[in-house]
Amino acid sequence: REFAEISIRDIDQIAMSSFPLCMRHLFEKLREDHHLKHGGRMQLGLFLKGVGLKLDDALAFWKAEFSQKVGAERFDKEYAYSIRHNYGREGKRTDYTPFSCQKIISSAPGVGDHHGCPYRHFSEENLRAALGKMRVNSRAIEDVMDKVRNRHYQLACTLTFEAVHGTSCDAGINHPNQYFSESQKVVQL
Ligand code: SF4
Structure with missing residues (x-):
């Protein structure tokens, strides 16, 4: 069976029921601090891509959190790139795979x-x-x-x-x- 897509509407519930502890922890910290450092953004971001979060939803999801900490403008300038990058839309256009x-x-x-x-x-x-x-x-x-x-x-x-x-x-x-x-x-x- 394929689980092709998840939406940001359901993401909290899905995190509670089906994320492994490493990702639950990152998810909770992101919700709590409205920020994650680079290593966390990579690990959680690629995982979310792997579970079927589409690029536009990923951008909206990260922006909603980071905006509360650094503001929407700084998010667009400094962080949106790396999310598009995870999805292979920037730089070498590598389609990065989630970490094992x-x-x-x-x-x-x-x-x-x-x-x-x-x-x-x-x-x-x-x-x-x-x-x-x-x-x-x-x-x-x-x-x-x-x-x-x-x-x-x-x-x-x-x-x-x-x-x-x-x-x-x-x-x-x-x-x-x-x-x-x-x-x-x-x-x-
Ligand atoms: Fe489990 Fe692997 Fe995540 Fe460790 S890295 S919590 S073993 S899923």
Whole structure:
């Protein structure tokens, strides 16, 4: 089944139900701070493109947030380019693909960055809190933390998927957009 398009109207609900933790975190921070640094804009922006957010909607979505922080004019001048760039409409016109788990896990977020993989880059305390917010039960949280301690971050994400959706995910999670499409299969049943 194809999930060709999502609209900004539904995006908050879809983020709650079907985004993996790395993207939920970026999404929430963007809504909260009305800003994301470059690494976060790339990671979330390409993911959103991958789940079917069209360029015009992407521009409207980012502008609505960034305008509250830097103003609409500065958004148009400084940030719109990089969004069009993600969609291959600027520069070398490369059609950039969304980042895989491997790439995200091996990234190195600095202070004030919100990109990266929470299973790898969050403190234990923050990860536990984030999992609780996703309504992962305490038993499952311990299983997730066990995987994290053994540096099996994608398995930790797979266990989270299974706990949240109440179903097994035999393929395992290897890409945020795969997490999304597996989730939509369950959610849309
Ligand atoms: Fe995102 Fe992959 Fe990490 Fe899951 S394992 S939070 S999908 S980067």
